[in-house]
Amino acid sequence: MLYIGVDLGTSAVKLLLMEGSGRIINIVSKEYPIYFPHPGWSEQRPEDWYAQTMEGIKELIADADKSQVAGISFGGQMHGLVILDEDDRIIRPAILWNDGRTTEECDYLNNVIGKEKLSEYTANISFTGFTAPKVLWVKNKEPENFVKIRKIMLPKDYIAYKLTGVHCTDVSDASGMLLFDVKNRCWSKEMCDICGVKEEQLAKVYESYETVGTVLPGIAEELGIPGTVKVAAGGGDNAAAAVGTGTVGDGMCNISLGTSGTIFISSNQFGVDKYNALHAFAHADGHYHLMGCMLSAASCNKWWMDDIIGTDDYAGQQKEITDDKLGENHVYFLPYLMGERSPHNDPNARGTLIGMTMDTTRADITQAVLEGVAFALRDSLEVAKSLGIRIERTKICGGGAKSPLWKKMIANIMNLKVDVIESEEGPAMGGAMLAAVACGEYESVEEAAARIVKIVDTVEPVPALVEKYEARYQKFRQIYPACKELFAAIQ
DSSP: EEEEEEOOOSEEEEEEEEEESEEEEEEEEEEEBBBOTTOOEEEEEEHHHHHHHHHHHHHHHSOOOOOOOOOOEEOOSSSOOOOEOTTSSSSSEETTOOTTTTTHHHHIIIIIHHHHHHHHSSEEEEOTTTTHHHHHHHHHHHHHHTTOOSSSHHHHHHHHHHHOOEEEEEHHHGGGGGGGTTTEEEHHHHHHHTTTTTTGOOOOOEEEEEEEEOHHHHHHHHHHHOOOOOOEEEEEHHHHHHHTTOOOOOEEEEEESSSEEEEEEEEESSSTTTTTSSSEEEESSSSSEEEEEOOOOHHHHHHHIIIIIIOOOHHHHTTOOOGGGGGGGOOOOEBBBBBBBBTOBBTTTTOOOOOOOOOOHHHHHHHHHHHHHHHHHHHHHHHHHHTTTOOOOEEEGGGGGOOHHHHHHHOOOOOOOOHHHSOOOHHHHHHHHHHHHTTTSSHHHHHHHHHHEEEEEEEEEHHHHHHHHHHHHHHHHHHHHHHHHHHHOOO
C-alpha cells in the first residue's frame, strides 16, 4: 500500500509518497506566500495551504497506482491560529508561529496569571509564538472577529478538516497551544476560562497515529483515490520529524539544525523542569517529549555566509577550520539573532561576537558561529540532565546536518554519539509513517521507526576534544548572563 505524508511548512508544503516498506516513491514541494502586514507580524492564508496541498497531492501521485493509496497524515508548522465561523469559513488570515504581536498578552499570562499556574495547567509557560496569547490578542484587538469564532484550529488540522470534514487535532500539536493539559492529554478548563474559550470551540483531540476519518467523496473523486483512504491526525512538525528520524520510545534524542534549532528528547514519562526552560509536550508515539528550541541555528550560518561574507560556498569556508583548530578558538558567538527561546526565554537577546583580536581571521569567526549554535543547544541539554535524563547519543537532521564539521562539533561539544540516518525527510516522512500505523501496516510508531529508519554513519566524540570543548563551554555560558541587562537597555 501507499502512504502520503504532508509537511505543512512556513514557506511551502512538502509532500512525500511512501511504500509500506518505507521506500520513498516521490517527493513534491509547493510554495505559498507569507504576509507581513505590520512589523513583527506574520500571517498566511489557509486557503493557500489547502490549494497547494491539493495540487501537490495530484502531482505526487500522478504516476502512481492511485488505488493503492491507503492513508494520509501530517506534520505541520505549530502554534498558528486558524479561526472559523459558524459556517466553517475562515474569519481572518492565520497568525503564525513566528508572529511577535502578542507581547502584552504573554506578559499578562506569565506575570498576572503567573508562570506557576500556567505550568500547573499546561506544563508550559507563555511564549509570543504560542496559540493562547494569539487568541487573547484577537479578543483584545479584534473583538468583532472574536465573537464570530466557532472553531479554533491549528494549520495542519485545517487541511485534515478540509479532507475529512472533521474538526480534529493531535496531542503533540495541541501541546503548543497553551490551552492543553499535557500531562493528562486533554484540554485545560482553567486555560479555556482564562482565554474566554469554550471547549466546544476547540477540536477533538486524537493521538497522532489515530484515524480521524476517511476522505470526503468529493476529495476522493478529485484526487482519483479510493473513498476508503484514512486520514490520521499527524503531529506538530518537530514531533513528526522525530518519528521520521526514529526518535521514539524512552530516552531517544534528535537534534535539528534547521532555520531554527531543536533538541528533542523522547520519554515514556511526563516531566517538567522547574524553570520551564524546555517545552514539555505530548509526543506522537503516545508518550511525551522535552524540547529545547533556539530561534536561530542554521540561519546564523546563512546570515554570516550570505549577508556578511557574501558567498554561497559554505563548504569552502569551512575547509580552513582544520581539526587542530577545534577546541582552540578564542572567539565566541551568541546565536541570538532573533532573540532566544530555550532556555533563556529572552526576546531582547541579540547575536554577539566576543573575544576578537587583531589576529582573528574570517575562519575564526565562521568557527565561532558554528560552535555558538552547538554551545546554545548544549544549554538545553544541560536542563534535561538536571531532570536526571541521561542521553548518550542523538540523531541529527536539518540543513546544517549536511556539514561534517558541524556534526563533529556537535558530537564533541555535547559529548554525544551523533547518528546519521539514511533518509532524512523530516515531518513529511513522519507523516507518512503515522499514516502507515493508522492503516495497520505497523502495530505501533515504535515498530514503524525500527523497521524503516536506518543509521548509516555515527560521529563519535573524541575524549581529548571533549575536554577542550568543556572548558570552552564553561566560558560560553558566562557570556549571556553578563550581557542580559545590556540587551534590554539597547532595545
